[in-house]
Amino acid sequence: MVQEWRDVYSSHNAKMMICRDNVNIGGRILAGQMKVETRILHYILCRCLVSRSTNLAQATEEDIILMWAMLTGRQVNWGHLIRYRMKKALRDYAPLPYANHITDIFIKFKVPLDDEPFEEINWRTGPIGSEVIHSFGFVKNQNGEWIHKRDMLDAPIHDDRTPSPPPQPTQDASAAMLNDIIHEIRDLRAFVGSRFDSIDARVT
Amino acid sequence: MAESSRKRKTQVGARRRRGPAVNEPEEIIAPSQPQRLFSSVAQYERYTSKFSARDILEPIYPDDFIAEQNFECYDILHNLGLLPFLTNRQCYYPKLVRVFYSNLQITEEGVILSEVKHVKIRMDIDMFYHITQLGTQGSVLRETWFRNGEMFIQVTMQK
Numbered sequence: 001m002v003q004e005w006r007d008v009y010s011s012h013n014a015k016m017m018i019c020r021d022n023v024n025i026g027g028r029i030l031a032g033q034m035k036v037e038t039r040i041l042h043y044i045l046c047r048c049l050v051s052r053s054t055n056l057a058q059a060t061e062e063d064i065i066l067m068w069a070m071l072t073g074r075q076v077n078w079g080h081l082i083r084y085r086m087k088k089a090l091r092d093y094a095p096l097p098y099a100n101h102i103t104d105i106f107i108k109f110k111v112p113l114d115d116e117p118f119e120e121i122n123w124r125t126g127p128i129g130s131e132v133i134h135s136f137g138f139v140k141n142q143n144g145e146w147i148h149k150r151d152m153l154d155a156p157i158h159d160d161r162t163p164s165p166p167p168q169p170t171q172d173a174s175a176a177m178l179n180d181i182i183h184e185i186r187d188l189r190a191f192v193g194s195r196f197d198s199i200d201a202r203v204t
Numbered sequence: 205m206a207e208s209s210r211k212r213k214t215q216v217g218a219r220r221r222r223g224p225a226v227n228e229p230e231e232i233i234a235p236s237q238p239q240r241l242f243s244s245v246a247q248y249e250r251y252t253s254k255f256s257a258r259d260i261l262e263p264i265y266p267d268d269f270i271a272e273q274n275f276e277c278y279d280i281l282h283n284l285g286l287l288p289f290l291t292n293r294q295c296y297y298p299k300l301v302r303v304f305y306s307n308l309q310i311t312e313e314g315v316i317l318s319e320v321k322h323v324k325i326r327m328d329i330d331m332f333y334h335i336t337q338l339g340t341q342g343s344v345l346r347e348t349w350f351r352n353g354e355m356f357i358q359v360t361m362q363k
Contacts, residue, residue, distance in 0.1 A: 005343065041277040044266060048290050051261050070280055075342030078286065079332055080314065087310045095259040096305050099296035101289070104335050105316075106300065111323045118295045121263050126293075129267030146273075 014068035020148060029059040036138045036146040041067055050085050051097035241303050243322050255306035260298055265291050288337035
C-alpha cells in the first residue's frame with residue numbers, strides 16, 4: 001500500500017485533477033482555481049472532515065493528497081484522521097471541531113442532557129447547497145453545466161455583428177502573471193465576503 | 205467575544221449587588237456548577253484556564269441539493285462511505301463540548317477517553333466506528349512531507 005501510493009502519486013497530476021483547465025497550477029492552489037466538483041469536495045474536506053477554521057481558500061499539500069485519494073477511490077482511514085484532528089484541537093486556543101458528532105457520543109454514554117443548553121445547526125450557514133456553490137463563483141449555463149463565472153467572462157462572445165478585433169500579440173509571461181494576480185485578488189475578496197457573511201450569521 | 209461577554213456578566217452582577225436584595229439565580233447556580241460538570245478540582249481548573257472560552261467550529265453538512273444536482277463528488281463521498289458522517293444534523297451542546305475536550309485523551313491505540321458530568325467515556329476504535337460510521341480500514345496518514353515537489357508519505361495499515 002505504501003509503495004503503491006508513492007509510485008502512483010504525482011503532485012502535478014493531482015493538481016491537474018483538481019483545477020480547471022485554464023488555470024496556472026505552478027504554485028499553490030487556490031480554491032478559486034478548482035473545478036466545481038473538486039471545489040465542493042475541498043469545502044467538505046476542510047469544513048466537515050478535517051475541520052479547520054482558517055486557510056479555507058487554498059488547498060494545502062495534505063488537502064491535495066486527500067482529494068487525490070478520494071478522486072481515485074483510495075481508502076483513507078478517516079476514523080484515524082478524525083481522531084488525530086480531535087487530538088490537535090487540544091492545543092492552546094484551537095477551535096473545537098465535530099460538536100454535533102460529540103452529541104452522539106453523549107447519547108451513547110447516556111450523559112444527562114435534559115437541562116443543558118443546546119444549539120441547532122444554523123439553518124442559513126449550515127447546509128452546503130446552492131447558495132454556497134454560487135458563492136464559489138459557479139453558475140449554471142444554458143446546457144445545465146456548472147461554469148465558473150470567470151470562464152464565462154473569458155469566453156469569446158459569439159456575435160456576428162461585432163467586428164473582429166485586430167490581431168493581438170501573444171500574451172507574454174508578465175501579462176499572464178498580472179492576470180493571475182487579479183484572479184487571486186478576486187478570490188480573496190470573495191473569501192473575505194463569505195467570512196463576513198458567516199460572522200454576521202453568528203452575531204445575528 | 206468571550207471576554208466581552210464575561211465582562212458583561214460581571215457588570216450585571218455588580219449592578220445587582222448594589223440594588224435591592226433579590227434572589228439571584230446566577231449566584232445560587234454558580235457554586236454548584238463545577239460539581240455538576242466535573243468530578244475533580246483539577247478538571248475544573250483545566251477547563252476554566254484552557255477550554256471555557258474556546259470557539260466551537262460550527263457544524264455544516266452537504267444539503268440534498270448536492271445529491272439532486274448529480275454532482276460526481278456526492279457519488280464519491282457515497283462510495284467512500286462518508287455520507288452518514290457528513291450528513292449528521294445533530295444539535296450540539298457548546299458547554300459540554302468544551303468539557304468533553306477539556307478532559308479528552310486519545311491513546312496511541314486510538315482509544316478516546318473523557319468525562320462529562322461524571323460520566324466516564326471510553327471509546328475504542330470499534331465503538332468509534334459504530335458511532336461515527338467512519339471506516340477503520342485504509343491508509344493511515346501520519347505525516348506527510350514534500351521534497352522537491354515529490355510526495356514522501358508515511359502510510360501504515362491499521363486495523
